[in-house]
Amino acid sequence: MLILTCPCCGTTGEETEFHQGGEAHLVRHGPGSTDDDFHTYMFARENPKGAHFERWRHNYGCGKWFIMARDTVTLEVYGTYPAQTHEPPQHIRERVTAKRPGWTWRDVA
Amino acid sequence: MSEAVTPLNGARYEGLAIIADAGLSGMITLRGDLSSKEVKAAVKQAVGLGIPAQRQALTGQATAVLWMSPDELLLICAYDGVAETIAALEEALKGQHFLAHNVSDARAYLHVSGAGARETLAKLCPVDLAPHAFTPGMVRRTRLAQIPAAFWLEDRGVFHLICFRSVADYAFTLLKTAALPGGEVGVYR
Numbered sequence: 001m002l003i004l005t006c007p008c009c010g011t012t013g014e015e016t017e018f019h020q021g022g023e024a025h026l027v028r029h030g031p032g033s034t035d036d037d038f039h040t041y042m043f044a045r046e047n048p049k050g051a052h053f054e055r056w057r058h059n060y061g062c063g064k065w066f067i068m069a070r071d072t073v074t075l076e077v078y079g080t081y082p083a084q085t086h087e088p089p090q091h092i093r094e095r096v097t098a099k100r101p102g103w104t105w106r107d108v109a
Numbered sequence: 110m111s112e113a114v115t116p117l118n119g120a121r122y123e124g125l126a127i128i129a130d131a132g133l134s135g136m137i138t139l140r141g142d143l144s145s146k147e148v149k150a151a152v153k154q155a156v157g158l159g160i161p162a163q164r165q166a167l168t169g170q171a172t173a174v175l176w177m178s179p180d181e182l183l184l185i186c187a188y189d190g191v192a193e194t195i196a197a198l199e200e201a202l203k204g205q206h207f208l209a210h211n212v213s214d215a216r217a218y219l220h221v222s223g224a225g226a227r228e229t230l231a232k233l234c235p236v237d238l239a240p241h242a243f244t245p246g247m248v249r250r251t252r253l254a255q256i257p258a259a260f261w262l263e264d265r266g267v268f269h270l271i272c273f274r275s276v277a278d279y280a281f282t283l284l285k286t287a288a289l290p291g292g293e294v295g296v297y298r
Contacts, residue, residue, distance in 0.1 A: 011164065014235045061251065
């Protein structure tokens, strides 16, 4: 069970109050894109053992979306940041590096 | 005009806690920029209260303002006064980006009071309801067993709980079951 803190309303609650919304920072490729780009957008997902970046929504609370960096092995939450962010912010990356030196996630490190 | 009734129609149960229908109450959802002076002035004019801090409620004479999310407030007022209050809000916020909507009939409103009130809610919600952790004036939107609900604690130790009207009976039965005598846990004694 994850204990999460919503960055939008500051509530600390357990996992069932939230809902995971898939991988974060996906780049959308729609009509007119190449088959390869569309395939990557549609199907290619990370399955890391370690740091992972996901979209979450505080379903039973304030209803806002946010992005969370967490560890799939230790269940540690490295941090949360606004959903309107295009790539993991530097302070989150540093926190991950402190715990998992040499980590990679997609082309982020 | 038809006679308005609450979904629970005055239901009441006394067990470890007292679960009671709170009666008809006006509720207005107000969305907008809560940090703006226009919203602040409009709320002051409409219900005579300020903007509560994050996850807090402000209570006045038969009115209340609840912080629901970073851009949403719930205003509580008299059931008959809703149209008037919304008109006041709309007048005060003319030209602003906002939404004020009457949700009075969309909700069920309950009071949970008595010695076992904290325990009754704690059985159903994943919330730390210890007296030092959940203090008067706090608002919490959460999960009440299988349904979304919100509650806030008034100074006199009464929990005010709202949920959707369609699940009013579920919420009442659930709270009643959690407050059945013999089910004391005594965790907050």
